[in-house]
Amino acid sequence: MGVRLIARLAALVAVGGLAACASVVGSTQSTVQIRTNPDKARCELRGHEGYTASVETPISISIPNGAAPVTVTCQAAGFRPTSYTLDATAGGWIWGNSAFMVATGGVAVLGALVDEHRSAGKSYAEEVKYDLSPDHPRPVRARSRSGDVDLNLQAR
Numbered sequence: 001m002g003v004r005l006i007a008r009l010a011a012l013v014a015v016g017g018l019a020a021c022a023s024v025v026g027s028t029q030s031t032v033q034i035r036t037n038p039d040k041a042r043c044e045l046r047g048h049e050g051y052t053a054s055v056e057t058p059i060s061i062s063i064p065n066g067a068a069p070v071t072v073t074c075q076a077a078g079f080r081p082t083s084y085t086l087d088a089t090a091g092g093w094i095w096g097n098s099a100f101m102v103a104t105g106g107v108a109v110l111g112a113l114v115d116e117h118r119s120a121g122k123s124y125a126e127e128v129k130y131d132l133s134p135d136h137p138r139p140v141r142a143r144s145r146s147g148d149v150d151l152n153l154q155a156r
Contacts (some may be wrong), residue, residue, distance in 0.1 A: 029064045030088065033127040034072070041076040041132060045086075065122040072130065079132035088122040 034043065036057040045053040047067030055061060063070060068088035075081040 028066065029062045030124040031060055031062050031126070032086070032124045033060045034058065035127065035129040036074050036076070037129065037131045038076050038079065041074040041079070041130075043072055043074040046071050046073075063124060065124070068122065068124070070124075072128075074130055074132060076132055078135055080135045082130065082132050084128075084130050086124055086128060088124050090122055 034055065034057055036043070039057060041057045043055050043057060045051070045055065045061075045063070047063070047070035049064070049066050051064060051067035051070065053061060053063075057074070063086070065088045068086070070086040071083055072086050073081060073083045
């Protein structure tokens, strides 16, 4: 009976030690390659926890996972300012924590809480590409009330 109890405790400690594995082996930030069409766009990144960055594309940048979702607003000469959302998604370590919680009857919940607090186990896409829309002038026709003057204007 004593050997069984020791074996169970050893298994529980081993599984509990694997909890929060994303915090141990994972990173709390991701490196993202940001590309735009056209190149040389100026992008402003804004996210949670006060995260901000100003970059010119193409660029490889490290972004804290806890900043998700990050709003990326890009602009270039001759193109409309365009905004996108960059979000971090859960990786395999998060699912590993879930399995450990089930296997230990909830004992590994502490590991999941640590990973969630540190935003470990989440990551952004390794590469994103954003297409900016050309800023074409729109023709505007104006006619005088008497109908004898016809104007062609370019509105922006």
